[in-house]
């Protein structure tokens with residue numbers, strides 16, 4: 001075989017591969033993601049050319065195959081995509097990566113992770129050198145009269161292009177895995193990486209074979225027989241539900257997909273199918289899970305895809321903070337494959353995506369509320385936390401959620417904010433015209449206070465979830481002429497200052513003496529002793545903490 005061309009790839013720098021290797025090393029498993037997605041792209045491109053009538057040859061079954069040869073220490077990625085001519089190799093493989101070499105060296109210092117380097121410099125293909133001593137391309141272009149071509153590069157600055165050996169259209173990339181990367185020469189390791197990044201790629205990815213049982217006629221007694229056959233092991237589902245139209249999907253489809261993503265989880269409460277194509281492209285399905293006690297464990301469950309290639313489950317900047325407990329998938333080609341932290345924070349599409357998701361979630365909740373109030377109330381225990389968190393943290397969400405957020409009272413009745421206002425405004429307006437909402441954050445300990453409030457026909461709200469402290473503050477800021485008081489924060493009779501103080505059966509002197517006795521016994525600051533009118537239904541003496549001290553104490557307990 002004659003060498004047709006030898007060349008040197010870089011003029012400005014000695015050798016950029018050590019730099020690439022060094023910077024990419026931390027997440028070197030992405031070489032497989034990059035090479036497999038290039039192969040998938042190549043297959044998609046030939047399909048498109050055929051559809052446009054620009055390719056009239058045999059298309060064949062689209063397939064990408066990954067082959068591990070542990071003995072030879074090679075990993076190969078094969079596709080029946082559009083292939084490349086020798087000219088195209090020079091253009092796409094040599095020039096693209098190396099035209100920017102000097103710029104690369106100039107800028108690599110600022111790069112924060114491998115994705116950023118790949119993204120900025122179009123080095124997806126070159127990530128192969130993170131794990132290889134030598135990389136070989138064998139390729140045959142779809143173009144009429146194209147000759148097979150071969151490209152070999154050992155990670156130095158020189159490459160060789162010569163006549164290749166592929167006899168069918170497409171490309172084979174063979175990596176000769178280096179000594180430090182032998183972990184990738186293990187079947188199960190490759191399978192794990194393929195599953196992580198390629199589970200939903202749009203072209204079938206074959207990795208080895210598997211044995212299945214197939215029907216094989218009947219035995220002498222007429223019972224069905226089976227035989228073992230070897231079939232291709234395809235590691236992916238090519239059309240996951242988020243690529244389909246909601247009209248074509250049943251509840252079961254959504255639940256099955258959820259099980260596929262989170263095998264050991266309980267069924268979700270409901271889901272939202274995302275589908276936008278303007279001003280950005282985004283599809284996906286978000287699920288509301290049943291809330292578990294251990295909230296932290298459930299965070300970061302949303303997976304981000306770009307054209308069905310898994311990118312990351314760090315979606316912090318794309319999904320609003322308060323929705324980080326949701327599960328599911330987001331796919332956006334507008335988020336580049338080689339997405340990086342700093343890119344996400346700066347990107348304006350990402351901000352739009354963020355507010356789109358907020359709006360969609362709000363619309364869905366409003367729809368559930370309108371359609372089936374009872375069902376919605378039943379779900380409130382699980383979704384209330386998200387909704388309150390959203391109302392506390394995002395103004396825009398508050399404005400929508402104020403119509404479907406529910407308040408629950410100690411009698412387990414549920415009201416919207418508007419309904420609640422109407423319910424209590426007559427009886428619970430104080431002499432300054434403020435409507436006073438009374439709440440309990442610990443009904444078992446505050447039972448006697450709740451009872452005395454109820455005796456006065458005051459309603460007591462239940463505010464005992466982890467977010468309720470903040471939620472109360474938000475309500476106080478947002479609701480006009482409304483204040484919230486904790487049921488035990490002052491004597492029940494004074495919660496709403498319109499009542500006459502009950503006449504005490506104790507004389508003033510007697511009251512004073514009793515008060516002094518209690519105050520001596522309680523030495524901590526911030527507690528108030530009050531002598532209440534002694535009618536048989538009242539607690540004669542109450543010890544309360546004033547509201548300011550209580551809030552200080554709560555804050556100290558929350559650690560900030």
Ligand code: ADP
Pocket residue numbers: 034038039042079081082083084092093096122123124125126171
């Ligand atoms: P990107 O995929 O972002 O363009 P890469 O470095 O991954 O950057 O690939 C560079 C180019 O090499 C691709 O755009 C494509 O033209 C070509 N290429 C890479 N792999 C293949 C392949 N398997 N089949 C055909 N062309 C390929």
Ligand code: MG
Pocket residue numbers: 034037038124125
């Ligand atoms: Mg690529």
